[in-house]
Amino acid sequence: FMTNYGCDGANIDFEFVTSAVRDSFNRFINDLAYALWNHPEGRKELYMATPAVPEWYPGYDFAYLGSHSDGLFIMAYDFHYSGSSVAGPVSPCVPSSFWGQYCVAKSIGSYKIYGVSGSKIVLGLPYYGYDWPTVSGDMGSSTTGTGSAVIYYNAFQNANTYGRLWDNYSQTPWYRYNSGSWHQCWYDDSVSLDIKFSMVNDSLLQGAGCWALGYDLSYDHIWNAIRRRFWIEPPLRHWTVEANIDSLNVRDGPGTNYRIITEARIGTRFVSFDYYYNQGVYWYKVYFPSASGPYYAWMSGGDGTNLQYMKGTTRNKVVRINASLTDVRDGPGNSYPLITQVASGQAFVADSFSGNWARIYLQLTDHPRGWVYTPYTIITNPEDYNTYDCSIQSITYPSSANSMDTFSITLRIKNTGYGPFDTLVYLKGTGRSPFYNPSTWKDTTRAKLTGFWGLPGQVFYNYSKFKAPYVSNQTTVADTFRFERNGVLFGPQVIISIIVNPVGMSERDVAEIVNLENIKTVFRRVLRVRIKDIDTGEILVYNTLGARVGHQFISNEGIVIGEDLNPGVYFLVLKFKNQVIRKKIVKIE
DSSP states (O other), rough: OHHHOOSSEEEOOOSOOOOOOGHHHHHHHHHHHHHHHHHSOOOOOOEEESSSOOOGGTTTTHHHHHTSSSEEEOOOOOSTTTTSSSSOSSOOOBBBTTBSSSSSHHHHHHHTTTTGGGGGGGEEEEEEEEEEESSSSSSSSSBOOOOOOEEHHHHHHHHHOOOOOTTTTTTTEEEESOOOOOEEEEEOOOHHHHHHHHHHTTTTSSSSEEEEEETTTTTOHHHHHHHHHOOOOOGGGGGGEOOSSSSEEEEESSSSTEEEEEETTTOOOOEEEEEETTTTEEEEEOOOOOOGSEEEEEEEEEEEOOOOOEEESSOOOEEOOOEEEEEEEEESTTTTEEEEEETTTOOEEEEEEETTEEEOOOOOSOSEEEEEGGEEEEEEEEEGGOOOOEEEEEEEEEEEEEEOEEEEEEEEEOOOOOSSOOOTEEEESSSSSSTTTTTBSSSEOOOOOOEEEOOOOEEEEEEEEOOOOOOOEEEEEEEEEEETTTTEEEEEEEEEEEEEEEEOOOHHOOOESGGGGGGGEESOOOOOOOTTTTTTEEEEEEEETHHHHHHHHEEEEEEEEEETTOSSSEEEEEEETTTTEEEEEOOOO
């Protein structure tokens, strides 16, 4: 059956097992586990559905079943069932004086007392309720007949019609109505289930499940609660952000209509993994200290162009919490006061380390930083996993320039990747670029960028300085670039094509070196170096203090130097064909 249908495993739902067959049932589960775990197509999983109140079912050897399966699915529902004599909560969260001791919290505790590890417990929760005919509309009323099951989708709609009520004793919702006689419906919704999801995390359980998938139909309320409590982002989509203004609001949703949780100080850094465009700006989802608020929070990054509330930051060490709950203290040791706690899967930027402790940024007004114990964490760098990409919305530069003039390139960029732009992003040509500008380029192939370091999703401007090559006749000069970071190319091609006009000798006072005998030269504006019978070489220029102030490669076409130099005496070093020639040059204007 497993092979024919491609199943991942089996879930055994044998209910009301008696004490008389306890040992036989253990043997059956043992043999089944062995068969599934050693399946010829690879290991298959084995789970078991087990009762909400283990004390009532001595036929189950819970400790043995837990250790001989992948997990026990506690059916933590039907505390009040269709045949109950009193209408009440189907899955009460906590014990109370009104409903008694049996509840979800007690079920978890009882299983652990029976020797089942939390890592083997899956908390099964109801996506349904029961509608009972009752004597009255009062809470705790007796029933006058059998209850009918109502799936969550219908219960939610009915509660909107009749008025949703909340029971503080059980921490669950209900509603009532009179259609000639009283009815009460008790069910679970995203609020009560969120409380139970918190129990799963707090009790260090394997996870949660439901009966039954699909009972919420098109509603996403419960999925949102699941996402908030259990969704741990893969590191592939993490990046770091920095508050670019002081007192930046931290909210519990992506918009100004959401509640302000706290404020972040300028310069504080956080780990983000998602963004949402709302109200004309980009909102970034970041981790928030779980003991001080929600697991996630939202911060506005602005639009990247006119509003720059947050900017990208790279080359950070990120601390990812690996324990279920980790203390954050005021100093690097357990003797320091406790500030808050952070939960498994959360990630924070570290700014310093001391022994086995890391100091991390927090969005807490009174405590912008705190210390965590690193053996409970994993130290990562999101850039090791991030992929960079972008689109170009516009490119602006002049249509023409004079020979040897510098000109600006303005790029309007949309960051479509998973990492912020930074100083490691260049425009890289296909080879030695004719637009090489020694004063602003990384090397002859890569142009440096300046401007705003845009976050994923943002639209922003970057700039670069190019230099028109020397020409003796009007020439159209072009080169093709792509973005590059750490040797990896990304984004679309950027084609720069410009008409370069020659400039006469009288305008530029260009001195030209054609042979080595004429290399001791006095010049005004620029010095053209064109050596006969040379294939490739390089020229270095030093000032009288010995500091290098220029470095270019030379070919048969020659190069122009000196435009960026102040008037004075310089020493030129020419290297070619295994020769090194040193000469003095003088710029007088």
